Amino acid sequence: MRDIVDDLLQVWRSGRTGGLATIVRTGGQVDIPVGTSILVDPDGMIYGTMAATGIEDTVYESTLQSARTGQRALHRLPVPGGEGAVIDVFTEPFSRGHFPEFPTIAAEIAEHRRVTVFTVVWNPEPGMIGQHLITDKRHATELVSLPQSDIFVASFAPPPLLVMFGANTVAAALSAQAQLLGYRVAICDPRPTFAVPESFPGAEVVCDWPHRYLNMLVSEGEIDSSTGIVLASHDPQFEIPLLTVALRLPEIGYIGAVGSLVSSARRLDDLRASGFDDTQLARLHSPAGMDIGAATATETALAVIAELVAVRNGRLGRITVSFPAEAAI
Template identity: 30%
Template sequence: MTFLKGFLDQVEDWFLKGQRFAMARVVESIGSSPLPIGAAMLVGPNGEALGSVSGGCVEGAVYHTATEVLSGAPPRTERYGYSDADALSVGLTCGGILTILIEAIDRDTFPHFEEVIAHVREGEPVAWVTGPVTTTGAEVHRIVLDGNKPSGTFGDAALDTEIAGLLKSSLHHSASGLHRIFKRGVSCSIGAPDEESNSLNLFIHALTGPPRLIVVGASSHAAALASLGRALGYHTTVCDARPVFATGERFPDSHEVVREWPDRYLMHTPIDARTAICILTHDARFDVPAVLAALASPAGYIGVMGSRTTHHDRNRRLCEAGVTTEQMRRVHSPIGLDLGGRTAEETALSILAEIVALRNGRSGKALAAVHGPIH
């Protein structure tokens, strides 16, 4: 969850004091773009700018529009793309197209924004809808979904029910984006045939909390991995059964340190498809039971550290324990990409590079050696 990351306290202070600020969000992205759907930049009541919508390409133009909205202009929708004339001023040099929704936020325009802030702070899932979004702006009807409890209304019970269903689906799939709802009650993606007179375009912003990074083994490599993983937005856990090694002092950057046998911990802790499990003990007493427990979970990434000799011996033990060839394909061993690193920090970089590549369905090769969009 990157929304409001790094400036949550400031935004909460503005809102609770009743101060008005502008929020610009990426609501649609076509082709290569620097930041994902939902990326946000805020302009505070004194003109301060926080966050980013493009990594720098169009920030100046967005800031100018945000100040106008902050001064009383209606919400605006702006589209930015590459052209020879404006590529170095307000265009996207990467060649993509961004649609940015710019609106003012305060207690009057978004009374439920305090709920959003609370959920972001606690890392809990929350989704909300803004719309109808048009080519020029958006109205300010909103519904916030807190678990299964929606807040707010569009003024129509049937429409509210359909939007609540979309919010739940967006949270389940961790997907923010534009949706078109037809007045006859059928919804579809924004790319559907245009029926402007019979539809509403809505932007759903879904925040599902940070993905988990579970590191097995209280080693120096684990400390480096927990630190870098936290910097990348993961909720990090270090697990080791040895209390002398599994201490908060040794892992100051980990969100939590668990003193428990790793296989037992993996059997009861919440794990989903976004969870990465990294087993760094390279000791058969810990490795094999931990891998078996990880394979019984829906974890999206399972990696195990060790030399090639350790890797082959571990595979033999796993086969003897009944692990199938298909299951073995889920295990990334030896862990990480071939970066040639030797330090704990370089090893952590190698591991997280593999995790990010797998999560995005990419090869992990040098960009110069592949074709297609970078993002």
């Protein structure tokens, strides 16, 4: 739902009725996450996608039917070519009257606060189906089966945070790419002439010493296993104090420092001189980024974001392609 929140809010504010469909359970080999939603607006336009499932046309018609009739329903749909795979989809009308709590959900998501929505998708009492309950408690996104109800739990955690130190063209390009992937972005630089918010649309821009800003984020509980840190500058006067703090954090998703092999070697030598051993330094990706032959700031940002995603997903981030001998020319 997160990717169509603005579209849902627009329909809600219009006072008209659309339809909302949500995948609440999957069985077998299905390459789409539980919680994926689509909106069919009052004019029949669709927002979001389930195209990868092969059931989108059926879901669209069922959602349109819910919008027109006001009926809520749980559908079990076979996945074409899925060798027995099935997807359970809950369809419901969507409007002010049908989902009065929605603006609260949208506001919590916009403010990067945790919000969890419980929806009754089956109950022997038809009037109970479609009831919503909102809480700020942490919960897995899943379908919970109780003796007299099936309840779908949709949990929206705050988006992951990417913090970049050094306000330059690499940081600007990386900021844009990270936001496309759903990251909150903060950029910190102690130089007022560089830390200009207008240069980094959508990002929080802070003028402060990097190590001090990182310590502040730690004290506020903003750093966790989903957080990424990227050092986009090569200035030793603030990169070593910053990395000294970052490498001692017990929980963090990614630490990267851009630069050449020469600057990386110098950086590692400085950190070893500060008391870090090879095990600790193995947490640092330096030079940051996959080897794609990056030659521009945008390409460097692409290399870094690709490595960050690979690390987040537990992948090496390297692709080996083998060609048949007869294909070689």
